[in-house]
Structures are given as C-alpha cells and as structure tokens.
Amino acid sequence: xxxxxxxxxxxxxxxxxxxxxxxxxxxxxxxxxxxxxxxxxxxxxxxxxxxxxxxxxxxxxxxxxxxxxxxxxxxxxxxxxxxxxxxxxxxxxxxxxxxxxxxxxxxxxxxxxxxxxxxxxxxxxxxxxxxxxxxxxxxxxxxxxxxxxxxxxxxxxxxxxxxxxxxxxxxxxxxxxxxxxxxxxxxxxxxxxxxxxxxxxxxxxxxxxxxxxxxxxxxxxxxxxxxxxxxxxxxxxxxxxxxxxxx
Amino acid sequence: xxxxxxxxxxxxxxxxxxxxxxxxxxxxxxxxxxxxxxxxxxxxxxxxxxxxxxxxxxxxxxxxxxxxxxxxxxxxxxxxxxxxxxxxxxxxxxxxxxxxxxxxxxxxxxxxxxxxxxxxxxxxxxxxxxxxxxxxxxxxxxxxxxxxxxxxxxxxxxxxxxxxxxxxxxxxxxxxxxxxxxxxxxxxxxxxxxxxxxxxxxxxxxxxxxxxxxxxxxxxxxxxxxxxxxxxxxxxxxxxxxxxxxxxxxxxxxxxxxxxxxxxxxxxxxxxxxxxxxxxxxxxxxxxxxxxxxxxxxxxxxxxxxxxxxxxxxxxxxxxxxxxxxxxxxxxxxxxxxxxxxxxxxxxxxxxxxxxxxxxxxxxxxxxxxxxxxxxxxxxxxxxxxxxxxxxxxxxxxxxxxxxxxxxxxxxxxxxxxxxxxxxxxxxxxxxxxxxxxxxxxxxxxxxxxxxxxxxxxxxxxxxxxxxxxxxxxxxxxxxxxxxxxxxxxxxxxxxxxxxxxxxxxx
Numbered sequence: 001x002x003x004x005x006x007x008x009x010x011x012x013x014x015x016x017x018x019x020x021x022x023x024x025x026x027x028x029x030x031x032x033x034x035x036x037x038x039x040x041x042x043x044x045x046x047x048x049x050x051x052x053x054x055x056x057x058x059x060x061x062x063x064x065x066x067x068x069x070x071x072x073x074x075x076x077x078x079x080x081x082x083x084x085x086x087x088x089x090x091x092x093x094x095x096x097x098x099x100x101x102x103x104x105x106x107x108x109x110x111x112x113x114x115x116x117x118x119x120x121x122x123x124x125x126x127x128x129x130x131x132x133x134x135x136x137x138x139x140x141x142x143x144x145x146x147x148x149x150x151x152x153x154x155x156x157x158x159x160x161x162x163x164x165x166x167x168x169x170x171x172x173x174x175x176x177x178x179x180x181x182x183x184x185x186x187x188x189x190x191x192x193x194x195x196x197x198x199x200x201x202x203x204x205x206x207x208x209x210x211x212x213x214x215x216x217x218x219x220x221x222x223x224x225x226x227x228x229x230x231x232x233x234x235x236x237x238x239x240x241x242x243x244x245x246x247x
Numbered sequence: 248x249x250x251x252x253x254x255x256x257x258x259x260x261x262x263x264x265x266x267x268x269x270x271x272x273x274x275x276x277x278x279x280x281x282x283x284x285x286x287x288x289x290x291x292x293x294x295x296x297x298x299x300x301x302x303x304x305x306x307x308x309x310x311x312x313x314x315x316x317x318x319x320x321x322x323x324x325x326x327x328x329x330x331x332x333x334x335x336x337x338x339x340x341x342x343x344x345x346x347x348x349x350x351x352x353x354x355x356x357x358x359x360x361x362x363x364x365x366x367x368x369x370x371x372x373x374x375x376x377x378x379x380x381x382x383x384x385x386x387x388x389x390x391x392x393x394x395x396x397x398x399x400x401x402x403x404x405x406x407x408x409x410x411x412x413x414x415x416x417x418x419x420x421x422x423x424x425x426x427x428x429x430x431x432x433x434x435x436x437x438x439x440x441x442x443x444x445x446x447x448x449x450x451x452x453x454x455x456x457x458x459x460x461x462x463x464x465x466x467x468x469x470x471x472x473x474x475x476x477x478x479x480x481x482x483x484x485x486x487x488x489x490x491x492x493x494x495x496x497x498x499x500x501x502x503x504x505x506x507x508x509x510x511x512x513x514x515x516x517x518x519x520x521x522x523x524x525x526x527x528x529x530x531x532x533x534x535x536x537x538x539x540x541x542x543x544x545x546x547x548x549x550x551x552x553x554x555x556x557x558x559x560x561x562x563x564x565x566x567x568x569x570x571x572x573x574x575x576x577x578x579x580x581x582x583x584x585x586x587x588x589x590x591x592x593x594x595x596x597x598x599x600x601x602x603x604x605x606x607x608x609x610x611x612x613x614x615x616x617x618x619x620x621x622x623x624x625x626x627x628x629x630x631x632x633x634x635x636x637x638x639x640x641x642x643x644x645x646x647x648x649x650x651x652x653x654x655x656x657x658x659x660x661x662x663x664x665x666x667x668x669x670x671x672x673x674x675x676x677x678x679x680x681x682x683x684x685x686x687x688x689x690x691x692x693x694x695x696x697x698x699x700x701x702x703x704x705x706x707x708x709x710x711x712x713x714x715x716x717x718x719x720x721x722x723x724x725x726x727x728x729x730x731x732x733x734x735x736x737x738x739x740x741x742x743x744x745x746x747x748x749x750x751x752x753x754x
Contacts, residue, residue: 014351015331025334026322029543033315033489036550042316050305052497053504054298074514133531140531141479145445161503161515170529174478178471196515197500204496208324208461208523213533214478215463215521222471223517224433226387226403228410229278232433235386236440237471237518 053197062194067159068245071192074162078220079233080241088117091246095184096123098242099149102182108132108144109151111171114186120151132173141175150180150238156199157192157243161219164243165199168214177218183238185218189247258607262577271407275399275578278406279569285512286566286621293508303505304625306498307560310459314550314559317459317492318541324462328524331538338368338544345370345451345484348538349379352482354448356380358440360466360473361388362453363563364486364542366398366585367598370451381451382443384472386436390416399579399587401565402510407578440472450476450534454487455562456502457539460495463523464539467506467516477522483534489541490559496521502562505623509564545598553742554634555597560624561590567628570621573611582608589618589628596635609635627735634739667711674705 034041052058062070072082085091095118099107107129109115121129130143144150152172156165164185168174177183193199196217203211222237233239265271290296310317322332335341341364349357357379359365371381371392383392387405391398393416398404405413414427417435425435452473456465464485466473477483493502499521507513526533549555568574568588579587584595592608609632612618618628639645659666680688686702696702710717 011351018331018333019326022331022333026319026332029334029336029541030315030319033318033547033550036547037312037315038551042313044316046309046313046316048309048494050302050309051495053500054295054302056295078517133529141445144532145441163515163519168526168530168533170527170531173530173532174474175532178474178478195500196503197497200496200500200503203461203463203521208327211328211461211463211521211523213522213524213526213530215523216474217515217519218517219513219515219519220517222469224386224470226385226390226405227408227413227429227432228274229281229403230410230429232386232429235433235437235470235472236384236444236475 052201053195057195058197060195062159064189064192067192067194068189071157071159071162071243071245074159075220075241075243078162079223080162080220080243082243082245085244085246087246088119091186091244092118092120092123094244095120095149095151098182098184099124099127102148104148104182106130106143106147107149107151108147108173108176108180110153110173110176112153114153114188115151132176133170140173141179144173144175144179147176147180149182149184150176150178151184152177152186154185154187154191156202157187158194158196158199159192160195163196163199163217163219166216166218167212168216169212174214174216177216178237180238181234182240182242183218184242184244187243187245189245192245258577258581258583258611261583262581262611265577265581268407270409271578272576274406274409276575278400278403279575282402282511282565283569283621286509286569287512289508289512289514293504293514299501299504300623300625303501303562303623304560306493306501307562307624308557310492310494311490311550311556311559314490314492317494318489321457321459321462321492322541324460325457325464325524325539326462328462329537330462330524331536333538333540335540335542335544338542341486341540341542341544342368342370342373344538344540345486346373346377346379348482348484349374349449350377352448352536354379354482356382356443356447357449357451357484358382358384358444358447358476358480359388359451360453360468360476361385361404362451362486363401363585364453364488364544365451367544368486368542370486382440382447384440384443384470384476385468386433386470386472389436389440393417393420397580397585400568401563401586401588401590407580440475444475444479447480449482449484450478450480451484451486452476454485454491454539455506456493456499457487457491458494458496458499458521459492461523463496463521465499466520466522467503467518468520469511469513469517471518474518474520477520477534478532481535483525483537485537485539487539487541489543489546506562506564509562509566509621509623545600548600549597554739555593555631557626558590558594558597558631560626561594562624563590564623566621566623567618570617571612572615572617573613577611582611584608589632590626593628593631593635609639630735630739670705670709670711674707677704 075082083094104127107127111132111134152166154164155167166177221233221239221241222235224232224235325332333344374381383389390405390413400406410427414425417432418425454464455467507516525537549558567590571589574588582591586594592612612632614629616629680686681704684704686704689697
C-alpha cells in the first residue's frame, strides 16, 4: 500500500510539472496563432452572427403524434425496435416478457426513480438484477459487461434523427447503455422533442459546471459496414435495442 | 506510409498498382458510389442543403478566424473539467507526450478508436517501440492493422479488403479457421476486442469537435468502440487537431447535421458522445485521468494564408473522396499518405510543407470541382489544387519537359499561320500511324497516353476550319462564368498581389 501511495504521489507531482509546462506553452501557442492570423491576441468574446442552426429550422416543430411516428420510423429504419406503452405497468410487463423470451439471466439497470417505479425485480424473480452503483464495493463495469439486458431511462430524445440522449451521473452509468447485449431505453413521452437542437441547447444553458462527464446520443444498434459494405449489427455496443415510449 | 512512398515514389506508379488490382478498383467504386448516393439522398431529404452548407462554412470560418480566442477558451474550460491539456507543435512532440503518459502509467496495452491524427503521427509504431501493445478497435482499422496497412478511405478504412482476405487475417489471430461470413467475422472481433477493452490501461481517441464554451470533446461513431475506449480504461488520451474547435453545443447541431449525412448518408451516427472531463468522483465508470493533446503538426501554417486557410474548416467526412472521379479509380493508397482523395492531395503537402516531395499528388485530380460541390463546408479544393501547382512551378519544381512543351505550344499558338501550317503538316504526317481514325501506337511520347486511351486523329475539317460559321451562331448565346466562382478567383488574385501566401513561402 505504501508503495502505491508513493507512486501516486510521484505521478501527481509529474502531472503538476506537465501542467506548468502546458501553461507556459499555451501562451506561445496562442500568440503564434494570433500572429499568423495577423491580429493582436483576442481576449474578448467575438460576435458570432452565425451561431447555431438556421432561423427557419429553430421554428420547426412536430406535433406529439408526429414526433412519435417519426421517431419510430427512424429507429426502425436502422434496425431498432419500438414499443408504444401507456404506463409503468406496461413497461414492466414488456421488459419482463422480453427478458423471459430471451432467457436473460443478468440484468443491469440505472438507479433512476422512473425505473425503481417499474418493480422489475418482482416481475423477474429468476434473473439477477443489479442496480447501478447501489453498492460502492461492487465492480460495476463487470456487472454491466456480463449483463444480457441493460435498462435505462432517457434524459431526452429527438424525433428528427431518431436519437435518445443519456447523461452520466453517480446513479447512471455509461456502461449500462453500452456493455449489455440488449438495451431497453424507456422514453417518457414529454422528453421526446422534434430536433436535435432542442436537446443540445440545454447543455449551453446549463454551462460547463453543470455538465456530466458523459453525454451520449444513441440512435440505434451498434453497427458496422467495414467488411465488404455488409451491414453487421452489434459490433461493440448492444445489437438489439428497444425504445419504449411511455405516456 | 513512408514504406509505400519509398518503394513506389510517384502517384502514377502507385496508381498503376491500384489500377491493376481488379478487386480493389471495384470495391472502391462500389463503396464510394454507395456513400455518394447515400449522401445525395440524405442531403436532399433534409432539404435546404446549400443553406446548411453555408451555415457550416460560416461557423468554421468564424472559429478559425478567431482560433486564438476559442482554442484558449477550450483549454481553460477543459482544464476546469479536470483534463490535463498538452500542446504539441510537431507530430514527434505529440508522440513523446503520449509515450510519457503510457510509461508513467506503466501501461501494457492501449485500445484506440479511429483517429486520423494518430495515423498522421504513426503512433502505434512508436508505442510498440516502448513495449506497449496498441490495438485499433474500429472494425475496419483493426483489420488493416492486422494486415499492416494504411487506411485507404477516411470513413471506411478497409474498403480495399474482401471478406476472404479478412477471414485469413482473423483466422490467424483466432488460431482456427474462421468462415468468410460477415457475421462470424464481426462476432469474433467483438469477442476478441471485448477482452482487450477490459484489460487495457489506456484508451486513446481522436476528436471530431471540441466545444470551446464547455471544454467538451465530441465523437461520432457507429460501432460503439469510441464509447468503450472512453468508458472502460482508467486513463484516456485524446489527440486533437488544433482546428477541431467549434464555439458551442448549438453549433454542434449544424455540424451533426452536416457530418453524418456527408460521410455515410446517415441522419446521425449511431453514437454521438460529448465528454467533459474524467469521471466525476461519485461516478462508477469513465476514466480516472484524462489527457487532451492539442496537435499543430503543420496546421498553423495554413493560418493567415488566403489560399489555404479554409483547409482548416475540414470536418473529415470523406465526401470529397466519394465524389472524386480520380479517387474512385485509383483508391486511397495511391495517394501514399494518411489523407487521401482531394482533401489529401491538398492537405498532405500543406501540412508537410514539402511540395517537392509530394509534387505529383496535386496532379492526381481532373480539377472538375466535384469535391467542392460535395464538401459540406464548401472548401474550394479544386482551386487549392491549382494554387499548389502554381507554387510548385514558382518554387522551381516544375517539369522541365512540360515547360519546354508549353513554350513550344506558346510559339505555335501565338501565330495563326504558324498553327495552320503545322496542322496541315500533321494531317499528312499522321497517315503513318492512324488506323480507322484512331492513333493507338505506343511509340515515343504517345506511350503514356495510349497505354490507357486512344489518341484521336486530326479530322479532315477541324473546329478551326468551321469556326467562322460557328462564331456567328453562338455569338449571342455565350455563357458567363459562374459569378461566385469569378468573385472567388478575383479575390484570390487580389490577395496574392497583397503578399498573401507567406505561409508557404518556404516551399
């Protein structure tokens, strides 16, 4: 243990050294850029008249019905599955039904209130269901890697591109939407927007300090066409993905 | 890269290899056509494509024009997120920093997701010299790494390999015979690389965009390997070209609209990840330590150069490759460098500032402008190719024979009666070589042309002979040059007269 502490201290010292070097270099690097651009170093925020999407695009919005239809079309067109469900009970039954059908033995889910409310544990007595980061001693990446099914609730979704957004947090592992073979994403209907921009703008508004370490947009199953242009599903991430639109 | 370059020093020779490889030519043609059609459909479906392109161009122009401000802002914010930021003027420096981190972490293996910057630096080789295994995890990159080759396409690196060749490569790794079936092969890679992800000490990525206002880095991908690389290992290193910056997440909407549609015709790639620093202290996954290495390696030479600054707007979608008739015939390897196709033809000499060495790449283009039409941020690549050719000639690297030929041509063309006389002579002289109205002989200077094509004979009544009548007919229907292009060319000439192009003065 003492050795590890010592090497960690040495590493921290090295990182500090590197930071000092980086800060010194930063000045010459930026000054070099300014000189090449033939202007004095810019310290003030420049006016950016073309920020973000075009004006007409910002006004574009679908009705809820259209959002659901378009999202489902997009999700299915890339090989994903969609279910339209009306309440938590239906979500629970759907997930439990699929889990039994697929013979899932290990399930990992985020520690989210929306998912607690489902009561999956009672519906799937034969499967081992782990709740992300509920025990600090557990090796959570391994739990996610062994899982047949991962269950997450979406933070946002965008119909136009057929994308779901999940944010990382203490209770929301990035691995849960990545390592299992099958992914179930619960999308509360009010979080389904029309455009990607409606989701992205939240991160600008929140500002750096409020951002999670990982913001992930998922638009279907993991895929590749790297071998002879032949589409393969589930190359690294989940190959079977369900979008469960609720409400 | 240097190995291929040294063995076959000219684009022409490398292209001959490609032209003789039937499979490669077909595969490249098929894939580029598929991607090109995908892009056409996706951009048409989305609508107002030219307005989106213009917006994308404006955002890139604005960011690059204020790069000192935005890059600095990014660095400050990334640091505030807990990222260790490093600066590398050269490729060697970036390699040294990467190796330092690997050594400090006593790393045994590094898993990598696709990064063109890393290709540019030949980082895998460097890691191997210090005993660190570097594993490419993008399916296509993994395949060409096993084959010991370079990517032949920015987006689909193993475009030139068929599944039998791939099965051979993977069977060697597996230690058993794998069927040449896509699902079997991809399944094997999934299993094999899962182990590698879980045991790797370091994950290494490139960076599609870096958001200045929040210090976040953004990755686009379809397989999920970039997510693996940024989620599982304890240390993450990101290599980032210094020009990858955009101001905000709002601006990302425009880039996310342009990039996937232009690259593969997708509305969005299966995964788009924004990563803002290492894992938070309460998080149970994500890296403990995160480094971003900001790489110049010749990029800043384009800054302030009116002819080439727009090169830095490139978002690496590969649409210009798919649109290029020359690329579709000769494939990526013929360009002999990390970046191929029209963007590679301009970027490679620009980054290396050694036009002499790469001089023939600029000639591997028909200047048709298809690359410009395809480019989602409207980089005038075809015009840049002309600037490159001009600089090459100005710096004394022109072709002596060509110069002599041009001089002779000028002498002929300057005088109408001289031209008439020589054409009359030609009509008589060609009787020795013309067969059925075509010249197919490969003697002397005709060899290069007639190996692949047929030289037409001089007609009995030439265009010149018929000109007087034609002139009358079309005098009123003359089309003018596209006004935008004319303006651009005029501006370029003006800027050149004001002493532009200083950045390339050393060529």
